[in-house]
Amino acid sequence: MLTFLVRRLLLMVVTLFAISLVSFFVVSLPPGDYVSTLEAQAEARGELMSDGELAALRARYGLDQPFFAQYWKWITNIVLHGDFGQAFAWNGRPVSDLIWDRVGLSFFLSVSTLLFVWAIAFPIGILSAVRQYSAGDYLATFFGFVGMAVPEFMLALLFMYVGMRYFGQSPGGLFSPEYQDAAWNLGKLLDLASHMWLPVLIIGMSGTAGLIRITRANLLDELYKPYVVAARAKGLPEWKLLLKYPVRMSLSPFFSTVGWLLPGLISGETIISIVMSLPTTGPLLLGGVENQDMYLVGSFVLILSTLTVVGTLISDLMLAWWDPRIRYRYEGK
Known part of the structure; x- marks a missing residue:
């Protein structure tokens, strides 16, 4: 029974790593990002956002970085610090606070x-x-x-x-x-x-x-x-x-x-x-x-x-x- 438990725990670690990578990839698949959503909402209100504003927002949220850089930053913060990142649409409020509320x-x-x-x-x-x-x-x-x-x-x-x-x-x-x-x-x-x-x-x-x-x-x-x-x-x-x-x-x-x-x-x-x-x-x-x-x-x-x-x-x-x-x-x- 102990051997079974140890084997399952090791498989859990590998499974969760694969799930985290695939889930982050799937979330990133749709065209655009949060800044694109903001731009579309501004256009719907008849407002225009400059390229400088869009670039500044992407730099602020780290959306200008490659996929693996974004994933590595996210997963290491979770594992080492318990930090799930910031929620873009909630003024940068910590994700953990939103969820646990x-x-x-x-x-x-x-x-x-x-x-x-x-x-x-x-x-x-x-x-x-x-x-x-x-x-x-x-x-x-x-x-x-x-x-x-x-x-x-x-x-x-x-x-x-x-x-x-x-x-x-x-x-x-x-x-x-x-x-x-x-x-x-x-x-x-x-x-x-x-x-x-x-x-x-x-x-x-x-x-x-x-x-x-x-x-x-x-x-x-x-x-x-x-x-x-x-x-x-x-x-x-x-x-x-x-x-x-x-x-x-x-x-x-x-x-x-x-x-x-x-x-x-x-x-x-x-x-x-x-x-x-x-x-x-x-x-x-x-x-x-x-x-x-x-x-x-x-x-x-x-x-x-x-x-x-x-x-x-x-x-x-x-x-x-x-x-x-x-x-x-x-x-x-």
């Missing part, structure tokens, strides 16, 4: 959604498998198909229309106007909780529906295996048999993908955040792409890639801990 809300929203999905999906999925072809199973199946088929942004638009049409207020945002710029206190926290339930419901809809289907299918695959039949023949109580053996084994696919949730905790749901005006990291990333802000977008991609690689490692370790068969395979037994 919104990470808290994104993290809170994602964790709340995750707990909501688990609390709803696992019991329904287990009940649907145990009571196969019952009315509850058909209802859960119908909900699963509808939840996976309906786009989340459509649900958000529907709730916003209903809120404006029948209640005279938009359910968008995470705070009331009086708490928007207020310092954190108990009132602001309660106001956040009162606005949080709707985004959690909308974002968690498809995740709940999908996890119900996965849990049901995995459990049905385990319920009729010989070891379950043998345990039932020994007189083990049905509920104890269910929880001790088939439910445990059916959760292996869940552990194999739980690490993928790490990048989701930071990235959040970009489209939902834009539709509902949520101050999370998703709209910030979209704004960076629109402005060709290579340091902001490159830092986002690097952070999300790092979380994905680390999450995959965590999934592998959790799966080896949960399922002894996989652990023995890692250890070469």
Whole structure:
């Protein structure tokens, strides 16, 4: 197991280096740069920027340097100093400040959604498998198909229309106007909780529906295996048999993908955040792409890639801990 862990850590370093190089290259691919975006915006307002102004801006942001010089400066500052560079469109504000200002809300929203999905999906999925072809199973199946088929942004638009049409207020945002710029206190926290339930419901809809289907299918695959039949023949109580053996084994696919949730905790749901005006990291990333802000977008991609690689490692370790068969395979037994 230790050899496996060391090998994976070394591969992580190489993978992250390759990801950082490719992501920085992809961000630099579109024609022009941030200064070109500024020039186009000025022309749209009927203003003209001189060649001297454009050259001075490119020199200020280091955009006049070759690609590898820009990349090397960016990646070495991250590794040695934890400096992700400056965000061009935010008056040179540090990228790390912009990202971490919104990470808290994104993290809170994602964790709340995750707990909501688990609390709803696992019991329904287990009940649907145990009571196969019952009315509850058909209802859960119908909900699963509808939840996976309906786009989340459509649900958000529907709730916003209903809120404006029948209640005279938009359910968008995470705070009331009086708490928007207020310092954190108990009132602001309660106001956040009162606005949080709707985004959690909308974002968690498809995740709940999908996890119900996965849990049901995995459990049905385990319920009729010989070891379950043998345990039932020994007189083990049905509920104890269910929880001790088939439910445990059916959760292996869940552990194999739980690490993928790490990048989701930071990235959040970009489209939902834009539709509902949520101050999370998703709209910030979209704004960076629109402005060709290579340091902001490159830092986002690097952070999300790092979380994905680390999450995959965590999934592998959790799966080896949960399922002894996989652990023995890692250890070469």
